[in-house]
Amino acid sequence: MNQWKNLDTLSTYQEIQKDNHAVDLKEVLSGEKGTERVAKYQIPMAAGLIYSYAAKRVDDQILDQLKKLAEECQLAEKFEELYNGAVINTGEKRLVLHQLTRGQLGEKVMADGVDKRAFYAEQQVKIAEFAKKVHNGEIVNEKGEPFTTVVQIGIGGSDLGPRAMYLALENWAKKNGCFKMEAKFISNVDPDDAAAVLADTDPEKAIFILVSKSGTTLETLTNEAFVKDALKNKGLDASKHMIAVTSETSPLAKSSDYLAAFFMDDYIGGRYSSTSAVGGAVLSLAFGPEIFARFLQGAAEEDKLATEKDALKNPAMLDALIGVYERNILGYPATAVLPYSQALSRFPAHLQQLDMESNGKSVNRFGEPVDYATGPIIFGEPGTNGQHSFYQLLHQGTDIIPLQFIGFKNSQADTDVLIQGSTSQQKLCANVTAQIMAFACGKQDDNRNKNFAGNRPSSIIIGDKLTPEALGALLSHFENKVMFQGFVWNLNSFDQEGVQLGKVLAKRVLAHETDGALKAFSDLLNI
C-alpha cells in the first residue's frame, strides 16, 4: 500500500534541505570535467531522443538524494497504481487512464463494466475507419464533393494539445506525402475567433469536430451554434458536416445532429487528452490514422521508460525531481520552455496548461493546505525568436529561471540555405548549444552591464528529427513529469477546482444577478 505524504514530512527532503549546497555550473562544466559531465548526465528516451541534464545545478550527491526521494515518495509504485486503475483523482473520485489510450502498460482495467483499454482502442479504430472513408471519398458533402478542411471546436485541453500537435506535424506531413486535410481550430468564446476562422474556410467542404467531454462546455456549445448558423446561411445541413467527440453519457453522444460520435470518458482529463479521441479525430483526419498511430507508439514507448524504478534511468522522473529541487530548495519561481523548432511554436502553450492546471494548487490530495511551493509558472516561445525577445531577462534579470530546451539535429522540411558557411539548421543548433553554455557559465566583464553571472540552469531534450514518434515521446515525457511532480508535492494533479468560481460568477453576471463591485465592473463593460 502506497503512502501519500506531504513533501516536507519526508526525511529525504529534510536531509536535502539541511545539506543544501549550491552546485557551481561554471566549475563543473569547465575543461575535461565538463566534457565528461555532458557524456554522463544524459538518459536515453524513446524515438531516439535523449534527456541531457548536464547544465542543471546537481551533482552525484544531489542526484543520489533525489533518487532516494523518489523511493521514499514511491513514485514508481504510485505510477503503477495509477495505470492499473486506482482512484488517483481523489477530488473527483476518478481513475486516471490517459496512458491507456496508447495501450501498453499494466493490467486489465475495468470501469463502468467495460475493459477500458479495449474501449479506447475501439474508439481509435472507429476514428481510423471514419477518417479513411473521408479520405477515400466514401464520406462526402451534400454535393458529393470531398471534404478538404477539418475544424476542431473545443477549448482548453480540447484545443491546446491537439492544436500544438497538429502544428508540430503539419509541415512534416506535407514533406512526407501524408498531409490529407488542413485543420483549423475555434476555441475562444470571443465571436471574432469563430468569425475569423469561418471567413477563411469554405464551410461547404469543411467537416467540424465538436469536442466537449461533458457536452455542456459553454464556449464550445456557443461556437457550435455559431458554426451551425454559418452552415445554415449557406443552405447546408449541419448534421452532414459535424462529428462529436464526447463522453458516452453526454447529451451529444446519441444526437442525430452529428455524422458520427467518438468517445472519451471521465478518466481522461482534458489536458491529458491529446492521445485520446480528442486528438485522434483531428490528427487522423489531417494526417491519416497511420500517422496518429505512430504518434501513439512514441508516447507508449516513453510511458514504458517512465515505469523504471531507478530515477537516474527514468527521464520523466529525474526531470520531475530536478524541477522540485529547483522549485523548493533553490526557490526558483518559473520554468521557461524553449523549443528550437518552429513546428513546436504552440507546444509551450500546451505545457503551460498541462503543468499549471495540474500542479497549480495549494492543498494536498486530501484537501489539506501545504506549506511549500508547488507548480511553477510555465511560459515559452520557440528559439531563436525568444533570444531576440525575453532572453535578456533570462540572462541578466534579478530572478533565476530554469530553462527547458528542445532541439533537433535535422529540420522537417529539408529545405535549407548555406550562408556564411553554415546552413540555417546548423545555425539553429549552434544557437541552442551556445545558449546552454552562456546561461550556465556566463562571462565576467569589468563593464558590469556586459557581465553575465551564469549559474542559470537548463536541460535539453535532443532528437534527430521531429517525427510523429518523437512528438509522442515528448508529449508523454512531460505528462509523466507533471504527474511525478504531483506525486512529490502530494497533490491531486487531475482535477481543476480553481476554474469553477469564475464560471459561477460569469453566469451571475449574464443573469444580471449582481450588486456592488461586480455590478460596477459589469456596467463598465456594458453587460
Next chain:
Amino acid sequence: MNQWKNLDTLSTYQEIQKDNHAVDLKEVLSGEKGTERVAKYQIPMAAGLIYSYAAKRVDDQILDQLKKLAEECQLAEKFEELYNGAVINTGEKRLVLHQLTRGQLGEKVMADGVDKRAFYAEQQVKIAEFAKKVHNGEIVNEKGEPFTTVVQIGIGGSDLGPRAMYLALENWAKKNGCFKMEAKFISNVDPDDAAAVLADTDPEKAIFILVSKSGTTLETLTNEAFVKDALKNKGLDASKHMIAVTSETSPLAKSSDYLAAFFMDDYIGGRYSSTSAVGGAVLSLAFGPEIFARFLQGAAEEDKLATEKDALKNPAMLDALIGVYERNILGYPATAVLPYSQALSRFPAHLQQLDMESNGKSVNRFGEPVDYATGPIIFGEPGTNGQHSFYQLLHQGTDIIPLQFIGFKNSQADTDVLIQGSTSQQKLCANVTAQIMAFACGKQDDNRNKNFAGNRPSSIIIGDKLTPEALGALLSHFENKVMFQGFVWNLNSFDQEGVQLGKVLAKRVLAHETDGALKAFSDLLNI
C-alpha cells in the same frame, strides 16, 4: 537637472517599505464601498479607453505614497528629458526617440544634423506613397500583376510588434473595407519557418520586406537568402519583390537589391519600433496608410497623457508605480497579460519582449549592481482560452501573480449568436468581469479544494472596440509604463547587452572553435 538614483535610496520608497500595510481586496471591494471604489479608481485613456485599478491592492494612502515616489523619481521630468532628445540610453550613448515617430511631443530634436521628427514623418510619407502605388497598381510584379501578399522578414522587435499589430487589426480591416493585402511573417532561423511560409505563398505575387536596423542580423539575412533562392527558383527577379527597412548607414540602405528602402535609426529600439517604418511598411501595405496614421494618432494621444505630472491622472505612470509596488513591496514575481480579445492573441508576446528585454536587468544605468528586484516575468494568452488553461494556478497556486486584463465592449466582426439568452460578446465580457472579482475576493469553502483565498490583484483596460486608435493607445500605454518602471528602478531600459554572449558563442560553435562542454553539447547536436 534630473537626479538618477537607485530605488532603495529614495526616502519615499523607504517610507512605503516601513509603512507596508496589506490592502484586503475582499474588504475594500465589498458592498457599497466596492461600487464607489470601482467608480473612483479609474483613469481615462486615449481613444475612449479607461484604466481601472480598483482590484489592485492599493488604497488612498498607498496611492498618495506612490504619487510622492513618482515626484521623488522625477518621472514626468525624465520623460520630458527623453522626448526632448537627451541621451537616455546611457549604455549605447543614444537618444531614445520612438515617441517622435508619432510626432506630437516636445521640442525640435536634432541628431546627426537632422530634425528627427521631420525625418520620421518623411519616412511615413514615403511609405504611404509606396503603399498607394502598390494598391493602385502603379507598382506591380514583372508580369504587370498586382501584389497580393506582403511578407515581413525580421526577428525580435522587427517581428513581434508588427505581427501582433497586424493580427490585432486584420479582422477589423476586413470588416471595415480597408483590408488591402494579407501579411505574413518569417522570423526564426529554423529553416522550417521560412519553408512553411513560402509553401503557403505565391512568391510571384508577393512583396517581401527585409527589416534589420543594422543590416547584419544573421537570422534575417539568412531568411532573405532563403527567400531569394525561392524567387530565383521560380525565375523571378528578387530585386523586383523586395523592399528594405533599415538605418541609412546600413549596407542595405543603398543596395540595388531592393525596390525601395525606408529608414529608421539607432534612436529607436527594436521593441519600440512598431510605430516607425518597421511597423509602418507592413501595416500600410496590409491596411492602407490611413489606417496606419490612425494607429499613430492613438499612440500620440496616449503619449500626451503620459506627460501628466500627477501620477494619479497618468495611466501609464500609475500602472508602472503599482507594478513596482507589487514587485518590490509585495514580492510578486510575474505579471500575466490577459486580453479578452482573440485579435490580441500575440499582444502578450509583444509585451513579453517589450517589458522583459527592457527591464530584465541587474545593473543600474551607471552599470552598478542593484539590490532590488527589477522586471518581472511577463506571459499571457487571450481569455477565455486562458481560463481553461493556466488560470487554475492563478486562482489556487502557491504564488500570487498580478493580472493585466484588457476587454472591449464590442467585437470587431459584429457577427454574433444568441445562446442561453446572451451573445458571445456578452459572455466574453461577463467572464472577464467575473474573473476580476473571483481573483480579488475569492470564496470561502469548507472543502479546502474548492476554497479561493482571493487577494489576487488585477487591473483592466476597457475600450469600446479594438480600432486602430485603441490599438495605438494600448501600445503606447505599455511602452510608457515600461519606461516609467525603468526610471523607478534606475535602469537603462533601452539597451540589451544580455543577448550578446549567446551570439558570440554561437559563432564560435559554427566555426568549430570549441572545447570542453561547449564542444560536447555541439557534438550532441551534430554540428
